[in-house]
Amino acid sequence: MNDPGQGDVDDTVNQMTKGLDSHLSAEQIQALKDLMRQAVPRYAEQGPNGRVPESQQTVVDPKILRRVTPEQYPDLPSMSREKKQLDFVRRYSLTEYERIGYGLSPVDMDEKWITILKGETLRMWRSWPPNPCIFEIGFRLIEGSYQTNETWVAQGFLRHPNIDTAYAVELLDYLIQRMLLGHVAHFPFPQPITKSMDRMMFRHGMVGSSLANGEP
Numbered sequence: 590m591n592d593p594g595q596g597d598v599d600d601t602v603n604q605m606t607k608g609l610d611s612h613l614s615a616e617q618i619q620a621l622k623d624l625m626r627q628a629v630p631r632y633a634e635q636g637p638n639g640r641v642p643e644s645q646q647t648v649v650d651p652k653i654l655r656r657v658t659p660e661q662y663p664d665l666p667s668m669s670r671e672k673k674q675l676d677f678v679r680r681y682s683l684t685e686y687e688r689i690g691y692g693l694s695p696v697d698m699d700e701k702w703i704t705i706l707k708g709e710t711l712r713m714w715r716s717w718p719p720n721p722c723i724f725e726i727g728f729r730l731i732e733g734s735y736q737t738n739e740t741w742v743a744q745g746f747l748r749h750p751n752i753d754t755a756y757a758v759e760l761l762d763y764l765i766q767r768m769l770l771g772h773v774a775h776f777p778f779p780q781p782i783t784k785s786m787d788r789m790m791f792r793h794g795m796v797g798s799s800l801a802n803g804e805p
Contacts (some may be wrong), residue, residue, distance in 0.1 A: 621672050645772050649688045653803040657705050665703065665714055668722040670753030671744035677726070677758050679737050679765075686728070686735040691802050699797040704769060709735075713764065721745065724761055751779035751791070760795070771801035 602745065631792040659665075693704035703714045713724040723746050727738035742757045752760075759777035767774035776799065782791050 647682070647685050647770050647772070649684060649691075650803065654691045655694060656689070656690075656801060657694040657703070659705055659707050660718075661694070662703060662705065662714075665705075665712075665720055666722060666742060668712065668725045669743050669745065672725070672741045673744055673754060673756055675748065675758055675761070677737055677740035677741050678762060679762070680731075681728075681735045683734065685770055688771075688802075689765065691769075693768055693802050700800065701795065701797040702764065702768065704764075709738075713761075724757075724764075726761075751781050754788040764796070767799055768796070768801050771804065787798055 690706045709728045711726040725741045728735045766772045
């Protein structure tokens with residue numbers, strides 16, 4: 590992953606502070622720019638909440654987690670027949686699978702995914718209409734843990750100029766680790782996206798706040 594250079598950060602800050610000259614003094618503008626130079630790289634990497642979890646421990650607390658069921662979203666569409674299989678082979682402990690089963694539901698406009706486990710199939714939809722189903726993962730219980738069986742991605746998702754199957758695998762892994770399990774995970778950027786402003790926009794559009802189930 591390429592880190593944005595200071596020159597790129599400065600360009601981003603200058604773009605974001607255009608038009609402030611008539612409202613703020615030179616000293617105020619300089620102070621604002623100094624703060625933003627520190628904030629821009631952090632926002633691009635971690636998102637608007639600006640924090641990274643401290644633990645990889647999977648915690649299942651029914652008092653905190655919100656369970657998402659198909660009945661809450663009866664109009665969500667099935668995955669399109671235009672789909673492609675992903676090389677996504679993962680194994681999850683019983684505790685991890687239990688937490689995955691709680692799913693994920695957006696509580697505001699800054700959250701971008703709906704995730705529901707029905708039977709042994711996990712589906713992930715974008716949170717805005719028409720709510721396309723992007724990922725579909727089948728699981729099977731093998732020797733005390735759950736292993737992914739078949740994993741699919743919607744072909745339409747791959748039409749994005751910077752998204753291919755390799756990136757779809759990285760993103761899916763992030764969605765599960767960070768947003769379903771609440772683990773430490775760094776958002777993956779497609780290789781062509783290197784500028785701070787582009788990274789911020791791409792990341793926000795893809796995962797928004799990236800808060801896990803149960804996080805405030």
